Amino acid sequence: MNKNMILKNGMVMPRLGQGTWYMGENSTVKKEEIAALRTGIERGMTLIDTAEMYGDGASEILIGEALRHEEREKLFVVSKVYPHNAGKGKLEKSLDQSLQRLQMEYLDMYLLHWRGSIPFRETIECMEQMVQKGKIRSWGVSNLDLDEMEELTSLSGGTHCQLDQVLYHVASRGVEYSLLPWLTEHQMPLMAYCPMAQGGTLGRGIYQSPSVQTLSEKYGVSPAVILIAFVLAHPGTIAIPKASQESHVIENSKAMDLLLTEEDIALLSKDFPAPVRKEYLDIV
Secondary structure, eight states: OOSSEEOTTTTESSSBBOOOOTTTTOOHHHHHHHHHHHHHHHTTOOOOEOOOGGGGGGGHHHHHHHOGGGGGGGOOEEEEEGGGGTTTHHHHHHOOOOOHTTTSOSEEEEEEOOOOOHHHHHHHHHHHHHHHHHHHHHHHEEOOOOHHHHHHHSSSSSGGHHHHHHHHTTTTTGTTTTTTHHHTTTTOOEEEESSSSSSSTTTTTTTTTTTHHHHHHHHSSSSHHHHHHHHHTTTTTEOOOOOSSSSHHHHGGGGGGGHHHOHHHHHHHHHOOOOOOOOOOOOO
């Protein structure tokens, strides 16, 4: 499996990273969370995903404390702006606050967290200005479905969008029908959040399914690794599983070296069929 992906603007982006939703919100586990992030980086998971929404900035603060200044150039840091802050007079202020919390001078990628009332045209203009100022190196979107991606990219500067971050895991495969093929055709990765179905009750029963159990035993890894490897089996995807404990990060990192076969995917599809019609995006 290719461990990195070349974005259409030429940037190199890791395909397996670390999500940080809910991290930084509980001071009693702060040391463990920082240790988990550090362990991930040491094992090559140098893509870090966060958002101003996560704990009202608490996740960004935690990351800022966990990362070392001298390693900044080897990291790929992504954050997201609230939709109501994604316009003139607001986006740059939100970005500056995120950078301050992260203790960084720039982001590698800045995403519109989901669609709001501010027109795409205005958000694109603001994102492009931040690229020109050197505060971000690229920008993208999150939680946008196919019709919204077509609308976005039809606007001036819209094709500069580098990726779409959406929910995707083995039991939520709706994106495979039309969104993922479209993104692949337009050289935009699909960045999968909750690849282990770890949001809320999403994962209920998945880990115990016969196909996941069979592959877990076949490869000698945890069911979580199988789920991550499934997402990464498509060459146009990126996965950002969250893990707050070092042992879980170490296990997740094994997905970088696991390439599921067509037979493996067919086995998983018996329990979790691919979509046969358009399905709307799942959102947590």
